[in-house]
Amino acid sequence: MTAAVLNFKSHLSDLFVQALCTVAPEQVVPVLLERPKQVQHGDYACNLAMQLAKPLKRSPRSIAQALIDALPASGVVEKVEIAGAGFINVFLTVAAKQSVVPGVLQAGEHYGHIQLGAGRRVQVEFVSANPTGPLHVGHGRGAAYGASLSNVLDAAGYKVSREYYVNDAGRQMDILALSTWLRYLDLHAIQVPFPPNAYQGDYVRDMARQIHVAHRARYVHTAAEVLQGVPAVEENADTHLDALIANAKKLLGEDYAYIHNHALTEQLGDGRHDLAEFGVHFDEWFSEQSLFDSGLVAQVVARLKEGGHLYEQDGAQWFRSTAFGDEKDRVVQRENGLYTYFASDIAYHLNKFGRGFDRMINVWGADHHGYIARVNGALTALGLDSGRLDIALVQFAVLYRGGQKAAMSTRSGEFVTLRELRNEVGNDATRLFYVLRKSDQHLDFDMDLAKSQSNENPVYYLQYAHARICSVLQQWEGDVAALRQADVGVLQSDYERTLLQHLIDYPQVIESAAEDLSPHLIAFYLKDLAADFHSYYNASRFLVEDEGLKFARLALIAAVAQVMRNGLALLGVSAPEKM
RNA sequence: GUGCCCGUAGCUCAACUGGAUAGAGCACCAGCCUUCUAAGCUGGGGGUUACAGGUUCGAUUCCUGUCGGGCACGCCA
Numbered sequence: 001m002t003a004a005v006l007n008f009k010s011h012l013s014d015l016f017v018q019a020l021c022t023v024a025p026e027q028v029v030p031v032l033l034e035r036p037k038q039v040q041h042g043d044y045a046c047n048l049a050m051q052l053a054k055p056l057k058r059s060p061r062s063i064a065q066a067l068i069d070a071l072p073a074s075g076v077v078e079k080v081e082i083a084g085a086g087f088i089n090v091f092l093t094v095a096a097k098q099s100v101v102p103g104v105l106q107a108g109e110h111y112g113h114i115q116l117g118a119g120r121r122v123q124v125e126f127v128s129a130n131p132t133g134p135l136h137v138g139h140g141r142g143a144a145y146g147a148s149l150s151n152v153l154d155a156a157g158y159k160v161s162r163e164y165y166v167n168d169a170g171r172q173m174d175i176l177a178l179s180t181w182l183r184y185l186d187l188h189a190i191q192v193p194f195p196p197n198a199y200q201g202d203y204v205r206d207m208a209r210q211i212h213v214a215h216r217a218r219y220v221h222t223a224a225e226v227l228q229g230v231p232a233v234e235e236n237a238d239t240h241l242d243a244l245i246a247n248a249k250k251l252l253g254e255d256y257a258y259i260h261n262h263a264l265t266e267q268l269g270d271g272r273h274d275l276a277e278f279g280v281h282f283d284e285w286f287s288e289q290s291l292f293d294s295g296l297v298a299q300v301v302a303r304l305k306e307g308g309h310l311y312e313q314d315g316a317q318w319f320r321s322t323a324f325g326d327e328k329d330r331v332v333q334r335e336n337g338l339y340t341y342f343a344s345d346i347a348y349h350l351n352k353f354g355r356g357f358d359r360m361i362n363v364w365g366a367d368h369h370g371y372i373a374r375v376n377g378a379l380t381a382l383g384l385d386s387g388r389l390d391i392a393l394v395q396f397a398v399l400y401r402g403g404q405k406a407a408m409s410t411r412s413g414e415f416v417t418l419r420e421l422r423n424e425v426g427n428d429a430t431r432l433f434y435v436l437r438k439s440d441q442h443l444d445f446d447m448d449l450a451k452s453q454s455n456e457n458p459v460y461y462l463q464y465a466h467a468r469i470c471s472v473l474q475q476w477e478g479d480v481a482a483l484r485q486a487d488v489g490v491l492q493s494d495y496e497r498t499l500l501q502h503l504i505d506y507p508q509v510i511e512s513a514a515e516d517l518s519p520h521l522i523a524f525y526l527k528d529l530a531a532d533f534h535s536y537y538n539a540s541r542f543l544v545e546d547e548g549l550k551f552a553r554l555a556l557i558a559a560v561a562q563v564m565r566n567g568l569a570l571l572g573v574s575a576p577e578k579m
Numbered sequence: 580g581u582g583c584c585c586g587u588a589g590c591u592c593a594a595c596u597g598g599a600u601a602g603a604g605c606a607c608c609a610g611c612c613u614u615c616u617a618a619g620c621u622g623g624g625g626g627u628u629a630c631a632g633g634u635u636c637g638a639u640u641c642c643u644g645u646c647g648g649g650c651a652c653g654c655c656a
Contacts, residue, residue, distance in 0.1 A: 338654085527604085
């Protein structure tokens with residue numbers, strides 16, 4: 001086994017580059033190799049000749065012939081043909097393709113790991129939901145996507161850091177603290193009308209009860225005090241809420257921080273636990289508040305001001321983001337002196353850039369798309385290369401249950417939580433369904449389908465292929481590790497050739513998924529691989545009399561099982577040995 | 580109204596970033612279990628890629644327009 005065996009595409013690509021240098025050294029054309037859809041078009045097709053036709057003013061087919069003549073010899077190439085308008089079709093030798101089987105078995109769980117990232121450090125920031133309540137199904141998609149993407153980048157040779165940005169500063173957290181306190185007062189029969197735009201969920205009452213149990217009546221104040229000077233909710237719900245928050249801070253003094261922190265700790269802990277059960281882990285939980293505590297937010301605003309990127313209007317500080325292609329300028333510091341979320345976000349990104357990542361990927365909900373221009377603008381204004389930052393937008397997921405859209409109202413507290421979804425359909429199905437679509441496509445999540453234990457459910461289709469192989473290997477009762485020594489020369493059938501080619505493609509799929517930030521490609525690949533295995537299974541027997549044939553076939557399906565395991569692991573889906 | 584994304588089989592989605600005859604699953608029809616898991620397999624019907632132009636050897640893919648859908652347009656986070 002040589003290094004080239006596991007990397008046919010780049011090997012062939014090198015050959016074509018050499019041929020190109022001979023035929024048309026002055027032409028700068030990228031060499032693209034594709035897997036043709038039709039088997040008669042060979043294993044790889046190259047359209048180089050057609051791209052050169054115009055600049056060289058020659059017919060594509062004559063250029064193709066010249067390229068073929070100039071192509072260096074290679075042990076893995078069976079033959080090269082000109083086809084159609086000028087495609088160059090390359091056929092690999094059977095032996096070369098067969099060698100993937102021992103290659104996979106040798107590499108084991110590392111098969112598919114490539115050096116695309118070359119050890120470069122990449123940070124993936126995802127989920128980053130406000131810790132103001134349970135994660136819902138929208139966060140779930142970001143979590144599944146971010147986690148799978150991180151795994152793919154890891155397999156592609158990047159050194160990945162997974163980060164959750166905790167919005168522990170700002171008004172939303174104050175609203176949660178207030179909501180908790182009001183529910184607590186309710187337990188002490190203090191009647192204060194609960195604001196409609198406060199957090200309604202039952203989890204708020206739970207936290208109130210915890211505080212009540214731990215500290216009894218310590219935080220009780222009269223309704224009159226709480227409502228002192230608070231404008232009517234009918235006038236303006238937001239000012240009503242803010243006045244209540246102000247009163248809470250005033251009445252509770254240092255105790256306000258306790259309630260605030262209790263709510264934060266509870267919700268963050270709950271989210272962390274939820275995500276861990278979902279197989280989603282983070283290396284870093286970055287606190288927004290720490291940016292204020294360290295003074296970085298103030299510093300970054302000062303830096304922008306020094307650079308002449310800020311101006312004052314109506315008492316507020318505006319960042320001139322229109323100078324960087326944004327639609328309008330944005331406020332970084334409000335009239336009341338408070339910094340906006342945008343300001344702390346600039347500070348956060350400055351901090352990120354300072355941590356020395358070669359590349360950063362933010363996974364955001366698609367509703368944040370209008371936010372990209374201003375963040376890039378701010379980074380550019382700070383003299384940072386915004387090209388190191390990628391924003392991956394993830395579209396919404398809509399749940400369907402019994403053919404009906406499931407209700408998704410945050411205000412009423414009537415939303416389906418990620419936990420409920422996981423409990424109802426299981427972690428495996430949830431993880432897979434979330435990445436079964438391109439992330440920039442809307443996702444219709446059919447809960448009935450995800451739950452169904454039937455042939456309609458793609459989760460079982462994948463897992464079943466793996467379990468079937470394990471079952472066969474178990475009944476064989478031989479030494480699986482010895483299969484890597486199998487003589488695979490007898491693997492000649494159409495089914496076997498198809499499977500061999502699929503196994504060869506796997507590293508290429510990792511590369512595409514990493515380059516396009518598209519873990520769904522792994523899911524599609526696994527579906528294809530499973531389909532080809534199931535066909536093979538129905539058409540052939542593995543535990544046959546002929547020892548050589550049996551050994552070769554078992555080696556092949558063991559390799560298929562290995563790739564299924566590797567791929568499912570990237571998606572966070574288990575690969576059961578029995579079903 | 581302005582900006583971004585999208586429109587592919589009855590339904591849910593692919594199509595290797597401009598390639599060869601646009602592919603899967605579900606649903607529908609007809610078959611395959613005394614032999615390794617039928618949660619599987621085999622075959623069949625189903626398309627003017629929303630519509631109209633344009634660019635070129637070649638367009639689902641790129642450009643323009645129209646129609647239809649989603650999202651965003653706060654001194655919120």
